[in-house]
Amino acid sequence: MKKITLKDIAAEFGVSVSTVSKAIHDSHEISTEVKSKIQKFAKAHHYRPNKVALNLLNRSTKSIGVVIPDILNYFFVQVLYGIEKVANERGYSIISCVTDHSLKKEAMTLEMLSSGSVDGLIISSVASERQTKKHLENINNVVDYQIPLVMFDRVMDAIECDKVIVDDFEAGYKATKYLLDTGCKTIAIINPMSKTKIGRLRIGGYKRALKERDIDFDEKLITPIEPQDDLDFILSFILNDKNIDGILALDEITAVKTMGIIKARGYHVPNDIAIIGFTNGQLSKYVTPALTMVSQHGSYIGETCANRLIDRIESISSPGIFEAKVVKTSLIVRDSTRKITLG
Amino acid sequence: MKKITLKDIAAEFGVSVSTVSKAIHDSHEISTEVKSKIQKFAKAHHYRPNKVALNLLNRSTKSIGVVIPDILNYFFVQVLYGIEKVANERGYSIISCVTDHSLKKEAMTLEMLSSGSVDGLIISSVASERQTKKHLENINNVVDYQIPLVMFDRVMDAIECDKVIVDDFEAGYKATKYLLDTGCKTIAIINPMSKTKIGRLRIGGYKRALKERDIDFDEKLITPIEPQDDLDFILSFILNDKNIDGILALDEITAVKTMGIIKARGYHVPNDIAIIGFTNGQLSKYVTPALTMVSQHGSYIGETCANRLIDRIESISSPGIFEAKVVKTSLIVRDSTRKITLG
DNA sequence: CTGTTAGCGCGTTCAT
DNA sequence: ATGAACGCGCTAACAG
Numbered sequence: 224m225k226k227i228t229l230k231d232i233a234a235e236f237g238v239s240v241s242t243v244s245k246a247i248h249d250s251h252e253i254s255t256e257v258k259s260k261i262q263k264f265a266k267a268h269h270y271r272p273n274k275v276a277l278n279l280l281n282r283s284t285k286s287i288g289v290v291i292p293d294i295l296n297y298f299f300v301q302v303l304y305g306i307e308k309v310a311n312e313r314g315y316s317i318i319s320c321v322t323d324h325s326l327k328k329e330a331m332t333l334e335m336l337s338s339g340s341v342d343g344l345i346i347s348s349v350a351s352e353r354q355t356k357k358h359l360e361n362i363n364n365v366v367d368y369q370i371p372l373v374m375f376d377r378v379m380d381a382i383e384c385d386k387v388i389v390d391d392f393e394a395g396y397k398a399t400k401y402l403l404d405t406g407c408k409t410i411a412i413i414n415p416m417s418k419t420k421i422g423r424l425r426i427g428g429y430k431r432a433l434k435e436r437d438i439d440f441d442e443k444l445i446t447p448i449e450p451q452d453d454l455d456f457i458l459s460f461i462l463n464d465k466n467i468d469g470i471l472a473l474d475e476i477t478a479v480k481t482m483g484i485i486k487a488r489g490y491h492v493p494n495d496i497a498i499i500g501f502t503n504g505q506l507s508k509y510v511t512p513a514l515t516m517v518s519q520h521g522s523y524i525g526e527t528c529a530n531r532l533i534d535r536i537e538s539i540s541s542p543g544i545f546e547a548k549v550v551k552t553s554l555i556v557r558d559s560t561r562k563i564t565l566g
Numbered sequence: 567m568k569k570i571t572l573k574d575i576a577a578e579f580g581v582s583v584s585t586v587s588k589a590i591h592d593s594h595e596i597s598t599e600v601k602s603k604i605q606k607f608a609k610a611h612h613y614r615p616n617k618v619a620l621n622l623l624n625r626s627t628k629s630i631g632v633v634i635p636d637i638l639n640y641f642f643v644q645v646l647y648g649i650e651k652v653a654n655e656r657g658y659s660i661i662s663c664v665t666d667h668s669l670k671k672e673a674m675t676l677e678m679l680s681s682g683s684v685d686g687l688i689i690s691s692v693a694s695e696r697q698t699k700k701h702l703e704n705i706n707n708v709v710d711y712q713i714p715l716v717m718f719d720r721v722m723d724a725i726e727c728d729k730v731i732v733d734d735f736e737a738g739y740k741a742t743k744y745l746l747d748t749g750c751k752t753i754a755i756i757n758p759m760s761k762t763k764i765g766r767l768r769i770g771g772y773k774r775a776l777k778e779r780d781i782d783f784d785e786k787l788i789t790p791i792e793p794q795d796d797l798d799f800i801l802s803f804i805l806n807d808k809n810i811d812g813i814l815a816l817d818e819i820t821a822v823k824t825m826g827i828i829k830a831r832g833y834h835v836p837n838d839i840a841i842i843g844f845t846n847g848q849l850s851k852y853v854t855p856a857l858t859m860v861s862q863h864g865s866y867i868g869e870t871c872a873n874r875l876i877d878r879i880e881s882i883s884s885p886g887i888f889e890a891k892v893v894k895t896s897l898i899v900r901d902s903t904r905k906i907t908l909g
Numbered sequence: 910c911t912g913t914t915a916g917c918g919c920g921t922t923c924a925t
Numbered sequence: 926a927t928g929a930a931c932g933c934g935c936t937a938a939c940a941g
Contacts, residue, residue, distance in 0.1 A: 226682075226712055228918060239928045244920060254926060269707050271681040275627065276918035278618045279933050286661070286683075294647050297848075304637050307664050311671075316678065318629070319662045321650050328654075335659065338614040339934090340629075364612050369569055479852045486854075505640075509822045511829075511854045571934060582912050587936065597910060619934035622917050682918090 227268045232261060247272075286316040287532060288341040290332050292324045292349045292377070297475070297504035298521045299347065302375065305525020306345060313533050315342075324349050330361050337364070343371040343532045348379055371535035373528045377419065378547075385535065386547040387527045391421050394517045394552040395428025398471055398499045401515075401554055403436055405561040407469030407497055410444065411461055413454075415477045417447030422473055425501065429471065448477070455484050462488065472500045478514055479506050482559060498559040512558035519552050570611045575604060590615075629659040630875060631684040633675050635667045635692050635720070640818070640847035641864045642690065645718065648868020649688060656876050658685075667692050673704050680707070686714040686875045691722055714878035716871045720762065721890075728878065729890040730870045734764050737860045737895040738771025741814055741842045744858075744897055746779055748904040750812030750840055753787065754804055756797075758820045760790030768816055768844065791820070798827050805831065815843045821857055822849050825902060841902040855901035862895050 229247075233240045238257070246253045246261040247270070264270075278284045289306055291299040307317050318341055322329040329349050336344060344365060350358045362382050366372055372384040402410050412429060416422040430440050446461055448454065458481065461467065470485075472478035478500025482492055490496050492512055499515045500507055507514035527548055572590075576583045581600070589596045589604040590613070607613075621627045632649055634642040650660050661684055665672040672692050679687060687708060693701045705725050709715055715727040745753050755772060759765040773783050789804055791797065801824065804810065813828075815821035821843025825835055833839050835855055842858045843850055850857035870891055 229920095230918075240918085241920080241929080242927055245927085248920085252926065257926085269710065271677075272920095273622075273918050274682040275618060275621045276682070276933090277920085279616075279622050279917090279935095280919055280921095282933070284618065294643060294650065300637060300643055304664075307637065307662075311664075316661055316663065316683070318659055319650075320659065321647075321654075334614075335617075339617040339619070340659070367612065483852065506848060506852055509826065509849055510852050573934075583934085584913080584936080585911055588911085591936090595910060600910085615936095616934050619917090620936085622919095622933090623935055623937095625917070 227265075227270050228273065232264060232268075232270065235264065236261065284340060284342055285314060286318055286341050287343045287345060287529070287536075288332075288336040289317055289319045290322060290329065290336070290344065290346040290348075291319070292322050292329075292347060294319075294321045297506075298376075298502050298519065301504075301521025302347075302525035302528070305522035305527075306529040307525075308522075309526045309529035310533070313529075315529075315533060322349055326350055326355065326358055330358060333361060333365055337370055341370070343373070343536045345373045345375065345528045345532055347376045348374060349377070350379065371532055373532045373535075375524055375528050377421070383545055385531050385545050387524055387531065388547060388549055389421070389519045389524070390549050390551050391424035392428040392431070394501065394519075395425030395471070396432045397428070397552065397554055398425075398501070398517050399429045399432035400435075401556075401560065401563075402469040402471070402497055402499060403432060403438075405493075405497060405563055408438075409465055409467050410469035410471060411465065411467045412445045412471045412473065413458075413461075413477050413481055414445060414447045414473045415450070416473055425471075425473055454480055458484050458488075462490075468496055470496060470498045472498065475500050475502045475504045475506055475514075475516070478516070479510055482510065482514065493559050493561045497561055499554075500559075503555055507555075507557070515557045515560040516555045517552050518555050520550055524550055570608075570613050571616065572613075575607060575611075575613065578607065579604060627683060627685055628657060629661055629684050630686045630688060630872070630879075631675075631679040632660055632662045633665060633672065633679070633687065633689040633691075634662070635665050635672075635690060637662075637664045640849075641719075641845050641862065644847075644864025645690075645868035645871070648865035648870075649872040650868075651865070652869045652872035653876070656872075658872075658876060665692055669693055669698065669701055673701060676704060676708055680713055684713070686716070686879045688716045688718065688871045688875055690719045691717060692720070693722065714875055716875045716878075718867055718871050720764070726888055728874050728888050730867055730874065731890060731892055732764070732862045732867070733892050733894050734767035735771040735774075737844065737862075738768035738814075739775045740771070740895065740897055741768075741844070741860050742772045742775035743778075744899075744903065744906075745812040745814070745840055745842060746775060746781075748836075748840060748906055751781075752808055752810050753812035753814060754808065754810045755788045755814045755816065756801075756804075756820050756824055757788060757790045757816045758793070759816055765816055768814075772814065797823055801827050801831075805833075811839055813839060813841045815841065818843050818845045818847045818849055818859070821859070822853055825853065825857065836902050836904045840904055842897075843902075846898055850898075850900070858900045858903040859898045860895050861898050863893055867893055 229240045229243045232243045243261055246258045247265055287310060293299055310317055320332045326349055359381055366384055374384055375387040378386045378388055414422050433440055472481050482498050485496055492498060501517045503516035503518035507516045572583045572586045575586045586604055589601045590608055630653060636642055653660055663675045669692055702724055709727055717727055718730040721729045721731055757765050776783055815824050825841050828839055835841060844860045846859035846861035850859045
């Protein structure tokens with residue numbers, strides 16, 4: 224069976240296209256019998272108005288583009304989940320694109336999406352750090368294009384748009400304070416995101432917490448790592464060099480791996496070394512011991528992004544004034560940290 | 567800055583729309599100076615052809631719809647990853663929709679997607695089991711609509727289309743055989759997907775493996791569970807009742823939870839009880855001990871789906887004859903099973 | 910070289 | 926009660 228159009232139906236009954244259109248929309252202008260016979264035929268042939276034609280007519284696609292660096296990362300999936308949920312409720316579809324942390328792909332995706340395919344864009348930009356001027360310009364084009372844009376998590380200050388960000392400073396502070404409160408003296412940081420602002424903010428919070436207790440900050444306790452690094456090897460240095468009794472791992476997988484290595488080396492978690500990880504996902508709950516984590520509420524971030532964006536699209540929000548919403552984190556206490564001693 | 571169209575540019579220079587179109591496409595029909603001035607203007611104003619208009623013109627959107635029951639399930643994310651990868655390489659975008667295991671949502675999504683928004687569909691249907699006739703009809707409409715469809719994992723026999731499925735029978739067989747080979751005598755199954763064909767196939771493989779060893783099948787060893795069930799409570803029955811030394815958990819999260827409970831009850835894994843889980847994801851590698859799993863190669867499934875679908879769309883495949891591709895599983899041996907004893 | 914016309918599929922005037 | 930005409934933004938065939 225071929226895809227059927229108004230034209231086909233019109234030909235079938237020897238009437239005009241507009242008559243068919245009106246009949247299908249149950250217009251009172253059309254006689255009852257013509258209406259019913261056309262409607263019956265349309266239903267029998269599964270007529271459905273061509274979305275693309277309507278999009279063109281309405282200059283709106285009722286869909287929003289989501290651009291994320293990585294879909295195998297549970298945090299982004301959670302955000303996507305939140306976006307999809309709200310979008311769906313409000314009658315929008317999602318076009319999701321993954322950039323694989325590649326600037327070039329991100330540029331291409333933006334280019335593609337910003338030419339009418341979507342009514343708005345939600346993005347977590349790879350380029351949040353290594354800000355090429357060219358790329359910045361690229362994103363700005365999107366904004367100039369009059370297409371609403373919401374950035375989350377990895378945002379760029381130089382772009383004027385709505386933003387939904389995590390209070391990473393507070394997260395770092397909170398986690399550090401908790402380790403301190405539970406008796407840790409020397410806290411190391413394993414930092415797999417050393418080049419990002421997010422990483423810097425978390426370390427900022429860490430420093431702040433130390434300062435409050437008059438503990439000197441020691442640069443050597445901070446270890447930046449890259450994906451290709453041998454974590455086991457790196458940890459041996461850290462563990463031998465200092466008398467560490469607490470570790471902050473700035474993402475979930477690093478937290479999990481770090482704990483595995485530490486346990487294998489015979490340390491007890493949390494008695495010898497306590498660990499807190501960032502970005503609560505699926506893993507931390509089921510490892511042994513279950514990891515204490517900083518949760519960023521990915522789904523909530525997604526929902527917030529989607530609501531803000533759709534408000535913009537339907538211009539409920541006041542135009543021109545952009546807002547940056549800061550989402551607080553919370554500490555999910557499990558068994559990789561010692562219990563807090565009251566009194 | 568407003569979105570700019572050919573018409574706007576034409577007005578700007580007092581030429582016709584088609585001249586502008588040709589100039590922008592660098593047609594040889596247009597004089598060099600007109601071309602260059604138009605091109606310059608277009609670039610300055612970030613002109614980009616309206617995708618929607620082109621879609622209407624070409625009767626193609628260069629995008630494919632993906633419908634999955636759950637995006638927080640790592641298997642589906644892996645499939646999505648594979649699809650996205652291939653689609654991207656071949657110049658297609660993804661519109662992803664989540665049905666939350668709801669038949670109604672799936673019907674709505676299909677309805678929405680099949681009216682011109684996408685060139686083809688990849689779906690894992692919630693309805694693969696509780697096949698309402700109405701719903702079947704609904705999916706069949708899509709097929710009738712002349713829009714290419716590929717089903718994966720949870721497929722429906724009654725739908726005629728390309729399919730990519732997992733060899734679940736073999737998976738059940740393989741896992742059971744491995745437990746048997748490593749000395750297990752009494753193997754229980756925890757089945758969180760008791761209503762699906764997939765679950766039945768895996769159990770079929772299990773029975774087959776038992777039969778090969780002349781072990782009688784005991785219905786009581788199979789325990790169906792529902793999401794709301796108290797696994798701890800259920801396991802106490804199973805463990806008390808039988809002298810179980812091996813467990814097959816038919817999905818990852820059940821495997822992980824089951825192992826946690828078993829360990830908490832003082833059993834040693836794998837010496838007292840060995841465990842194999844299905845659907846290898848992120849979790850199983852990092853729990854202690856690391857779980858032996860059956861991998862379904864989600865990403866590969868996704869790639870296969872996408873390639874098949876795009877071939878169909880571009881009608882490289884021979885039309886009319888549908889293929890069902892069966893993807894083999896593999897056993898990833900880790901530490902929740904005993905070592906195989908050679909000789 | 911440039912412009913006119915037509916049409917993708919639809920809904921919305923405005924005539925008849 | 927029905928139909929013709931128009932336009933959404935674009936390309937392509939054809940005319941000048």
